[in-house]
Amino acid sequence: MVQLFFQGTADGGSVDTNAVKARRSLLGKVEPIIRSVVKSGGGYEARMWLCSTVSSIHLLDPYGQRDLFLNLLGMKNSKRDVAARLLWMIFDKKPKKAGSIIAKKCQMLEDFFQGNPKRIMQWFGHFAVTGELTHKKGARALSQFAFVNRDICWEELEWKGKHGQSPAVVATKPHYFRDLDVLQTVENFLEYVPDFWSSEELADSVKDGEILQIDTEYFVDQFVYLMYEENSRDAWQLVDEFLMDEQFSSLSQHLLIYLDEQRLLNFLRALGKLIKLNSQCKEMVFPCCWLEVLLSAHSDHISLDELVLLNCVISKGRQLWRLMNDEEQEEEQGQMQELLKSTNQLTDADHFALMKGFVDTELPDALKWIGIQSWLVFCELSKECKSADSCEHLFTCNRIEFRKADDFPLVQNDGNSIALDSDDEDLIRGSHKRRKRDRKRKRRRYDSDEDDLDQLLELGTSNRRGIESHHGCWYLSTDGFSASWDIMILTTRVQQPASFRVNSWGHGDIHAFLDVLAAAA
Template identity: 45%
Template sequence: MIDLFLSEPRCDEDVDSGDSMKLRASLLNELESTIWSVITSGSRSEARLWLCNTIAGMTSITPRHQCELFLNLLKSQKHGLASQLLHMMFEKKPQMGGSILAKRSHILEIFFEGNPKRALQWFVNYSSGNGLELGKGAKALSQFAFKNRDICWEELEWKGKHGQSPAVVATKPHYFLDLDIQQTVENFLENVPEFWSSNEFTESVKDGDIFFIDRQFFVQYFIDLMYEEDAGDIWEVIGEFLTGQPFSSLCHHLLITLEEQDLFSFLKLLRRCLHPTMESKYFNGISSLFEIVLAKSEVPGSIDRILLLNAIITQGRQLLRLLHEEDAQNSQERVKEIVSKISAIPSNSNSLIFFFKNACEMSTSEVMKCLGLQCWVLYYRMSQECRTPESWESVFLNNHIGFRRSDKYALLDDDGLSDEQIVDKSRKKRKARKKRRRNQDLLDDYDDALVKFDPTSEKLDMLSNSGSWLLSTDGYLATWTNVDLPDHLHLHCLSKWMTWLFAK
């Protein structure tokens, strides 16, 4: 029997802290060591990525706080982080960087000098439905040249045998398409410095499109503005960008660039912004549950404890995958042995929670770690032992979880996808065929999504031995397949336990 420990503790119940409970705590420590050895033996970088993904899923961080979090890191001379942020800003909001560059457009003299390829890219003409038209750079150059013809007309180089006069170009502005762009830009670089700070040229770069010519050049230039000149306007724009972006997007783009110590510093800052609701009904995902752990934990001496807690709380399926890899065979056997011993300990839902909560020698972090490990034990057992509808029904009944069978099946296709993920697609195709193939057998209706059934097929056996469920744990709102039940019940159990742990 798998006991999910869902009986709410009673305050008047005696705490059983006898040998069986001490044995459970000892075995959980052994399990921790085994799991940590798997993580550190080659999957530490993956564990960091798991942590970054969990943080990205947090929804309680306000725009003001996310701006403060990343600005604190950026202002500590994190050039790698700054580079990644600028790449992100140039990609998503180039006009924000363009507004900074426009104030310093003279720097583009250096950008174009000695680099005809860049000049041709920016001052190029482009094809449209009406033929060739001036590009942004070429248009700025032509407007400036005509407006200031008394000082720069001689610097225009024409492709024809002779140049064009201002009077002719005034009536036929398309003649500017005949400019020798490369030579003209070189002349302007050498003899017309006024152009590079002119309103015409400034306007042409405001939208930030110029960044795409050589993004790395501008990234380095902006980093110099940030850290060498400490320019106030660049920091203001960066703050505006950080405030306006989704927290999840910032995390996915920026946290992966941090060294472990910097990520640890970020987590310590993040804890100050977390004020999670301590009622399990408000836990809308695994990331919100991890907020509880992060907010309530004491600050550890290193990031190791947080990596472990995140792995056992949010990455049950991935840990199983690591254990099933060839080089983790010994760890897999060890975990199996430890889980078997823990499962053999007589269980008492109330005394288990009270034991962890009232064990005076345990810190809050230690208690949460033990609860996380115990919950992963349940995840492991459900993943390994519950393979049939009967086994799941036993879990539901023994833990007083109301359930109803769904009319959908949990048959997996060759790619490991459940029918819930592919039946919708099949139904659309089925409707399109219906008028032409009314008498077609039902199996053929799904021939592009489900395997064809064979009376001797193993997948037919899977169909008869699998299903999906509606559970009272979420008010019968979601349909859970056998594959997803361990994840759902793991979250449900740990949410309950954390709520009881911090109940006043």
């Protein structure tokens, strides 16, 4: 919604200063309501929304990304949560890298199996049966070592039968190893054959990292110890390489959710120092650009509470609306309903004056007030667009030309809009993507979180009003563009770069707005 704001009126127009002051006063009353809702439940959910937006930042080079997360790993308490979670990621995506380190740690392997029959059987109990060509995992290592070193360890092999097997017999019939008492044999090796635990045979069996699957948590603890207690060069090199190769979005989504408020703020401040703005970011091409601009210029002077608030009203308006309408927020709901009843209408000139007054302030304040204004518009749309008639009334009042589609698939017989769940939204997104592929229209889009519905709009030129739409209810003419619209679009996200003329709230021209923001920054 913020992207729609800021364009001067064509005729200049006269400004009703009282109306502008009244709207600013209204926004000041909305702010504490939002803060109260955001802090419900300790503010955890709202911080997760901020982490989601942070994960879409795209202006870090691999070295900056590595240094950023290494700094996070060095913060107090990070070894208990961030480091552990990062190692889980490494073990899942790069098991061979971790396995090559485990292969060098004979004492770690010995301790892993000591006094643990279940682990012993899971790793060493895979001897080949008749018809199979080879043993697997630890069984292969055990058999190979036993043959090569039969003069010192063959007597430690325990057999289930009445008598043992000789090396010569087992060499011709490897499946005889199926008669081996694996548990007792490995326990004998733990006590009497120390050379096995540092052998090449055992190292070769674990270097592919498959052993990590037996008890990942054990190896996570061991690697945390290697990193923080032994300062192991191999362990830190593994982490360095992973942080260089892994996508920033993946690291952020998996790691930032564990941070307390202070560590998250420290992380964001460090992130701001690494962001190098490019032309795309200055033009707000991607949804996260407002955050990149803000952090690059003001990360040292803005609190986490302010960042959370800005993110709620700018990037997570729909989620904030849902949270406010939760049954636990009855007081805030009532306050918000009363404020919506008292909203004053602004002309284009009034709205231009309101926006200009905001951007003349410091960038954080400008973003806050513009964001709250945009969210207030979202709330008004959610309140007004309850049925087909109410939507058409909104279009008519705001001089938006429209033509009805053949049917209203998202409106029930009683005139109420249908609330789509996440599966329905995914279905709509999927069908829209297929239509885009069929038309062979390619557009580079930046990744956004799972709630984004930006792809629902189909924009074309003004002479393409006959565009087919499988889910639209109306065809709208919005300042030189034609688009298919439905109730869900109006009540979930009015956030497209195309200019959207709404008389009560002003015009929208993303480029003019961004020019002003860039100047303010």
